[in-house]
Amino acid sequence: MRVTDSQFNAIMQRALMDNNIRLNRVFEQMSTGKKLNHLSDDPIAAVRLEGLKKNISDNQQYQRNIENVQSQLTRYETNINTLEELSQQINELLLQGKNGALDTESRAGIVLELKSLKEEMLTTLNQKNEGSYLFSGTDIFTAAIDTTTYAFTGNNDYRQTKVGDDQYVNNNLTITDVIGSNVIFTSLDSAIAELEAPTVGFEAALGTALESNQQVHQTILELLTDIGSQYNSLDRQKETSIDMVFFAETVTTSLEELDYAEASTELNQSMIALEATQKTFARIAGISLFDLI
Structure with missing residues (x-):
């Protein structure tokens, strides 16, 4: 299967975007101290978290x-x-x-x-x-x-x-x-x-x-x-x-609060992945047939 330049560019841009999203997600988690900041972070955990918060509120009212x-x-x-x-x-x-x-x-x-x-x-x-x-x-x-x-x-x-x-x-x-x-x-x-x-x-x-x-x-x-x-x-x-x-x-707490050691590891991995993707994209995008003549 032949990959055209436009397809390659789309793939690389998608990879860069995914890495940026992952990086921004980790930055947000570290700034808020929470693993879950949006429903999309973990829909199942988010729904469970809402149920737990209601349970806490109800029982505090009962008290x-x-x-x-x-x-x-x-x-x-x-x-x-x-x-x-x-x-x-x-x-x-x-x-x-x-x-x-x-x-x-x-x-x-x-x-x-x-x-x-x-x-x-x-x-x-x-x-x-x-x-x-x-x-x-x-x-x-x-x-x-x-x-x-x-x-x-x-x-x-x-x-x-x-x-x-x-x-x-x-x-x-x-x-x-x-x-x-x-x-x-x-x-x-x-x-x-x-x-x-x-x-x-x-x-x-x-x-x-x-x-x-x-x-x-x-x-x-x-x-x-x-x-x-x-x-x-x-x-x-x-x-x-x-x-x-x-x-x-x-x-x-186990669902919501961030493990900073784990988040730091993920941050480093995301930055390394982003840097590698950027270098790969720059190197391949710079290749020309004239370089091979």
């Missing part, structure tokens, strides 16, 4: 979400601990109040304390955080309970937060979670009324109040245990997310 939920759980735990202490004090006062030997003055003192503890319990259930009611479900701008009728005025819905791929957790508690119903307050009012003016229903009223309060106290203790369990579970989820980020970052 922030977990921390927010844990912060909210801590806030709930503080308020529920307060309710547990109030319930314990109410229990002690009701037991004292059942003592039929108490004089009028002693019962009056118990009444004052019970009224105060009841109001503090209502205030705690209507606690706010940054303008949002804690125990009102998703109806965060409505108080959880009416302090006069004891009607639950929020709702029992939950807000959810994403803490993993296809994994969501509730980030709020409702008043129903905490005290079950408003019976504790209606029974307390009945007990207080009997302590102020005893009737034949005295024993029954204080017994009902004690039972209601003990049920609430048990619910609160179980809820505190559940909060601790949720917090620990989120800790484990967060550790898993941290491990996933670490793994993805390690793989990303």
